[in-house]
Amino acid sequence: MSKTLSLDAVPASAPRSSLYRAIWRWHFYAGLLSVPFMILLAVTGSLYLFKSEINHTAFAYRNVVKAEATPMQPPSRLVDKALAAVPATQLKSYAEPASPTASALVTLKGDAGKTLVYINPYTGEILDTVSANNEFMFVTRKLHSLVYFGTYASYVIEAVAGFALVLVVTGFYLWWPRRQSGGVMTVRGTPQKRIWWRDVHAVTGAFAGVVIFFLAFTGMPWSKFWGTHMQDYASQAGMNYPPALWDDVPSSSIPMSEATTKPGWVMQTAPVPASTPTKTPPIGLDQAVANAHDLGIMRGFEMSVPGDETGVYTAAIYPADLGQERTIHFDQYTGKPLVDLGFKDYGPVGKAIEFGINVHMGQQWGLANQLVMLATCFAIILSSVAAVVMWWKRRPVGRLGVPPYPAETRVYRALWIAAAALGLLFPLTGLAILLMLAFDLLVIRSIPPLRRAFA
Numbered sequence: 360m361s362k363t364l365s366l367d368a369v370p371a372s373a374p375r376s377s378l379y380r381a382i383w384r385w386h387f388y389a390g391l392l393s394v395p396f397m398i399l400l401a402v403t404g405s406l407y408l409f410k411s412e413i414n415h416t417a418f419a420y421r422n423v424v425k426a427e428a429t430p431m432q433p434p435s436r437l438v439d440k441a442l443a444a445v446p447a448t449q450l451k452s453y454a455e456p457a458s459p460t461a462s463a464l465v466t467l468k469g470d471a472g473k474t475l476v477y478i479n480p481y482t483g484e485i486l487d488t489v490s491a492n493n494e495f496m497f498v499t500r501k502l503h504s505l506v507y508f509g510t511y512a513s514y515v516i517e518a519v520a521g522f523a524l525v526l527v528v529t530g531f532y533l534w535w536p537r538r539q540s541g542g543v544m545t546v547r548g549t550p551q552k553r554i555w556w557r558d559v560h561a562v563t564g565a566f567a568g569v570v571i572f573f574l575a576f577t578g579m580p581w582s583k584f585w586g587t588h589m590q591d592y593a594s595q596a597g598m599n600y601p602p603a604l605w606d607d608v609p610s611s612s613i614p615m616s617e618a619t620t621k622p623g624w625v626m627q628t629a630p631v632p633a634s635t636p637t638k639t640p641p642i643g644l645d646q647a648v649a650n651a652h653d654l655g656i657m658r659g660f661e662m663s664v665p666g667d668e669t670g671v672y673t674a675a676i677y678p679a680d681l682g683q684e685r686t687i688h689f690d691q692y693t694g695k696p697l698v699d700l701g702f703k704d705y706g707p708v709g710k711a712i713e714f715g716i717n718v719h720m721g722q723q724w725g726l727a728n729q730l731v732m733l734a735t736c737f738a739i740i741l742s743s744v745a746a747v748v749m750w751w752k753r754r755p756v757g758r759l760g761v762p763p764y765p766a767e768t769r770v771y772r773a774l775w776i777a778a779a780a781l782g783l784l785f786p787l788t789g790l791a792i793l794l795m796l797a798f799d800l801l802v803i804r805s806i807p808p809l810r811r812a813f814a
Contacts (some may be wrong), residue, residue, distance in 0.1 A: 365570035371668065377765035379533075383776055384762045386529040388795050389522045391750075394743045396519040400741040403503035403664055404574075408721040408736075410496050410730050418495065421477035421487035426459035431480040434463075434642040434662070435645050441465035441476035444485045448474060450664050452620055453644060456480050457659025464661075466491065466620055504811045510583065514787055517582035521781070521788020523575035525567045527629045530773070533560045553752040562743035567738035574735060577715035578626050584787050590628055598708035600624045600700060609633040611669065615686070623677045626686055632697040633669040650694050657683040665691045679722035680754040681713060743763040761813045764804070 392622035406413065434453050442448060448469035449799045455462050465476040473490065473491035478484065491497060533545070541547040546562055549553040564571075570634020580586045593599045611633040615622040618631045642650075648662055651674040660676035672689040684702040689695065714723070721729035754760030765771070778796060803809045 364720075371726040375632075377767035377770040378773075380763055380765040381770045382529050382532055384764065385774060385792075385796075386526060387531060387762050388748075389525055389529075389792070390746055393519050393522045393526065394747060396516060396741055397523065397743050400503060400516075400519075401736040401743075403499050405733055406499045406502065407496065408732050414496070421489075422457075422462055423460055424462050424479045424481065424486075424773055425479040429481055431456065431463075433645050434648050435643065436477050437463050437480060438560075438644060440466055440483045440485065441467060441478060444475050444476060445469070445488060450644075452661050452663040453648070454649065454661040457660060457692050458727070462486055462657070464721075496650070502580065511784070513583035517579070517584055517586075518787045518791040520575045520578050520582065521785040522791070524572060524785075525781070525788070525792070527564075527572040527575075530561075530564050531568055533683075534565050538652075554648060554751055556745045556749035556752065560742050560749055563738050563742040563745065567735050567742070571737040571739060573715075574719055574732070577712075577719040580712045580716065585785055590624070593706070593708040594628050596708075598703055598706035600629055600709060603630065604698050604700060604704075605630060609635055609669075613666075615673075615675075618671075618673055619675050620661060621673065621677070622686075624712055625705050626675075626700070627685075628748075629700075631673065632671055632688045633672050634665065634692055634697075636668050637692045638693050641691045642672075644672075646694055647674070650689055651687060653697065654687060654696065656687060660685075663799065671697060679717070679725070681717055681723070683711070687700060713724065722742055755814070758811070759813045763814075771796065 364445075381745070382593045410485050433451045434455065438450055438453055445467050448467035451466040451468045452475060454464040458589040463480040465478060467474045467476060471490070474488055475491050475494055476488050477486040479486060501507050505516045521704045536543045540553070542561055543565070544562060546555060546558040548558070550556070580589060590599070609632060610630045613631045615626045615629045615631060644662065644664060647664075651660060651662065656674055657676050657678055659678070662672045663673040663675070665671055670691060671690055674687045674689070675685070677684050681702045684757065686698070686700045690697055702710065702713065718728060719732070721732045750760060774796060775793075778789055778792040780789075781792065803813050
């Protein structure tokens with residue numbers, strides 16, 4: 360919700376209680392640290408919400424083709440053209456067109472990494488080749504998670520997501536009406552006044568707070584630390600997918616995250632089954648694609664190819680319609696489906712998280728879902744900017760302008776307990792808050808120059 364709060368945020372009639380001051384000071388610190396990251400998340404998230412629309416307009420030259428009466432060329436022929444266009448590479452996967460006007464996508468791997476080759480499925484014309492690391496939506500998604508900046512940056516964005524949960528809860532407490540007539544549902548003053556920025560910050564956060572909380576919480580499963588441990592726990596407990604499906608098939612040590620380009624959350628750590636080598640030659644890509652069609656998988660799926668003699672063909676699709684989400688592993692020699700898993704087969708945790716992620720990404724209810732999430736991203740940006748302007752207008756010259764310490768410092772005991780409890784749920788966020796409180800109480804408060812600077 361809101362990010363920083365100034366003296367203007369406290370109505371004249373509001374009690375200056377110790378709890379209020381303590382929460383206000385906590386809210387301020389968390390917000391000040393989170394603002395740039397919250398804006399980054401909102402901007403990149405807004406772009407990713409409209410992934411399909413951007414791909415079919417700004418990048419229509421490689422994603423959209425003219426439908427023709429002639430049949431599409433076989434996958435293997437399209438792959439041969441892609442390999443010829445990018446020498447010294449091997450096939451990683453083939454994604455068939457999702458519609459008659461969509462291009463086919465071939466992913467190749469080589470010493471320079473992965474290359475995406477967009478092909479007209481009717482003519483075999485190469486529409487574009489681009490490094491997977493430079494594809495626009497790939498870059499947007501990696502910026503969204505700060506993956507480009509290393510593991511520690513990923514931990515920072517996870518802590519910020521936890522801060523967002525704290526900011527919403529504390530923000531609602533600070534916003535709650537205390538006999539004031541404005542700044543609750545209406546905005547007072549003009550942009551020249553601090554009170555106007557305070558009210559924009561508070562009212563925007565109040566309207567969007569619940570959805571911001573939802574976005575922060577549903578983004579946690581993809582986080583580096585919490586998400587990984589949650590994934591391991593849910594998988595081991597059988598709440599992601601039924602492990603029994605692998606009981607009667609040979610299994611490899613390769614996880615789905617390595618076998619496919621973009622696995623869903625539930626399937627990331629699921630083991631890829633193994634093919635049993637025989638004297639019979641492999642069925643080939645064309646037959647594997649045909650077998651997937653015979654089993655009724657939704658069009659537009661990606662088919663990953665075997666990496667060695669025990670590898671499998673893996674057809675996977677994660678569409679907006681969760682009911683059509685599906686993963687099928689085929690023995691590369693017999694073409695037999697070894698594991699066939701859809702959304703209906705997921706465990707309770709898997710279903711809940713996949714649903715949350717689908718809504719988070721604006722896919723569950725079409726355009727309405729996208730617009731609500733877009734409005735929330737705009738609200739995050741507006742509330743963040745208003746928070747910074749509000750703080751800047753009220754801070755004393757040469758000082759940070761931190762809200763005052765509570766008169767009764769024993770209230771911090773409750774905050775220490777709250778931070779510890781939060782740490783049990785979200786360890787990185789809890790640790791960050793504990794460090795923040797320790798720095799505030801043990802360093803700033805005990806060093807006079809720092810205390811004056813932060814006043």
